[in-house]
Amino acid sequence: MRLRYPDTIRIVRVPCTGKVDVLHILRAFEKGADGVYVVGCLEGDCRFENGNLRARKRVEQAKAILNKVGIGGDRVKMFNLSSGEGPKFAEYAVEMTQKIEALGPNPIKKAKEKLAA
Amino acid sequence: MIVAEKKPIEEIIDMVKDHEKLLVVGCNECVTVCEAGGKKEVGVLASALRMYFMNQGKKVDIDEITLERQCDHEYLEELRARIDQYDAVISLACGVGVQFMAETYFNTPVYPGVNTCFMGVTEERGVWSERCQGCGQCILGRTAGICPISRCAKRLLNGPCGGSAKGKCEISKDLDCAWQLIIDRLQELDRLDDYEEIAPIKDWSTERAGGPRTVVREDVRQ
Ligand code: SF4
Numbered sequence: 001m002r003l004r005y006p007d008t009i010r011i012v013r014v015p016c017t018g019k020v021d022v023l024h025i026l027r028a029f030e031k032g033a034d035g036v037y038v039v040g041c042l043e044g045d046c047r048f049e050n051g052n053l054r055a056r057k058r059v060e061q062a063k064a065i066l067n068k069v070g071i072g073g074d075r076v077k078m079f080n081l082s083s084g085e086g087p088k089f090a091e092y093a094v095e096m097t098q099k100i101e102a103l104g105p106n107p108i109k110k111a112k113e114k115l116a117a
Numbered sequence: 118m119i120v121a122e123k124k125p126i127e128e129i130i131d132m133v134k135d136h137e138k139l140l141v142v143g144c145n146e147c148v149t150v151c152e153a154g155g156k157k158e159v160g161v162l163a164s165a166l167r168m169y170f171m172n173q174g175k176k177v178d179i180d181e182i183t184l185e186r187q188c189d190h191e192y193l194e195e196l197r198a199r200i201d202q203y204d205a206v207i208s209l210a211c212g213v214g215v216q217f218m219a220e221t222y223f224n225t226p227v228y229p230g231v232n233t234c235f236m237g238v239t240e241e242r243g244v245w246s247e248r249c250q251g252c253g254q255c256i257l258g259r260t261a262g263i264c265p266i267s268r269c270a271k272r273l274l275n276g277p278c279g280g281s282a283k284g285k286c287e288i289s290k291d292l293d294c295a296w297q298l299i300i301d302r303l304q305e306l307d308r309l310d311d312y313e314e315i316a317p318i319k320d321w322s323t324e325r326a327g328g329p330r331t332v333v334r335e336d337v338r339q
């Protein structure tokens with residue numbers, strides 16, 4: 001299966017979404033990422049039992065923090081799929097990209113440029 | 118352990134908004150275990166503050182460090198060489214640590230990053246509850262190892278009160294009646310006779326009511 005998905009996305013591989021910490025998500029935004037999404041296995045199907053449920057909570061934590069600091073919690077989202085669902089992976093990539101395009105760039109980037117100037 | 122909760126970010130922002138160089142200091146002990154002020158929470162708070170100020174177009178430098186403890190001189194001293202680089206410190210230790218930091222670095226403003234709640238246990242991850250109020254005269258030996266000072270809403274020494282119903286305290290249906298717990302455990306230990314003994318009036322002068330307290334141990338003092 002050779003599926004296409006937007007090339008603006010950079011994939012960070014982790015052994016399980018349970019490895020993703022709220023700090024990883026925040027640091028990505030601090031460095032200027034426009035959006036972050038976490039793709040985990042289907043709920044109830046985690047090989048390590050609750051890795052994807054932990055990831056969901058951390059995504060929620062990041063969302064709350066991003067809302068409070070003015071970056072916007074809508075820029076982070078959790079998706080779930082099974083490893084056999086390649087087309088869904090591509091679909092989610094498109095969905096997230098469209099969402100981020102609608103939201104515009106991470107405001108931090110502009111602010112950083114201004115501060116540097 | 119001492120149980121604390123993270124302060125809302127907006128409250129912290131409001132306290133430190135006029136500073137330009139901040140040090141966020143975590144503590145590796147109790148507040149790490151209750152996930153309020155350890156290395157991880159330091160990282161999260163520092164990152165959130167950096168984003169907030171940057172987004173406001175304000176240049177604020179924020180560094181992070183986590184000490185072994187903030188309630189002992191030897192660990193606080195680790196900051197001595199660099200403390201003057203900062204306008205202010207946000208301490209994520211319990212109130213004890215925040216104060217010791219402030220005493221140690223008299224010229225540096227120190228702000229609390231957590232709300233210190235009580236001495237208690239981890240019932241399960243994410244759930245902590247109170248067990249001791251440091252009354253200075255422990256009576257657990259008489260109360261089947263269950264503390265009525267911290268766990269009975271009225272701190273009764275000869276309970277329960279008339280509000281105990283179906284094992285729950287009258288102030289909340291989610292709260293066990295401490296005296297029901299005491300009686301149940303005395304029964305389990307086959308010591309219900311102890312329950313018949315009226316507890317004498319407690320000496321509250323060893324508790325906070327007697328003013329701030331100090332423990333001095335001449336045998337170990339140097
Ligand atoms: S009786 Fe006093 S010292 Fe003992 S657990 Fe209760 S509050 Fe703490």
Ligand code: SF4
Pocket residue numbers: 268269270271272273276277278279280281282285286287288293294295296297
């Ligand atoms: S119901 Fe039990 S715990 Fe509540 S105040 Fe009365 S004796 Fe104390």
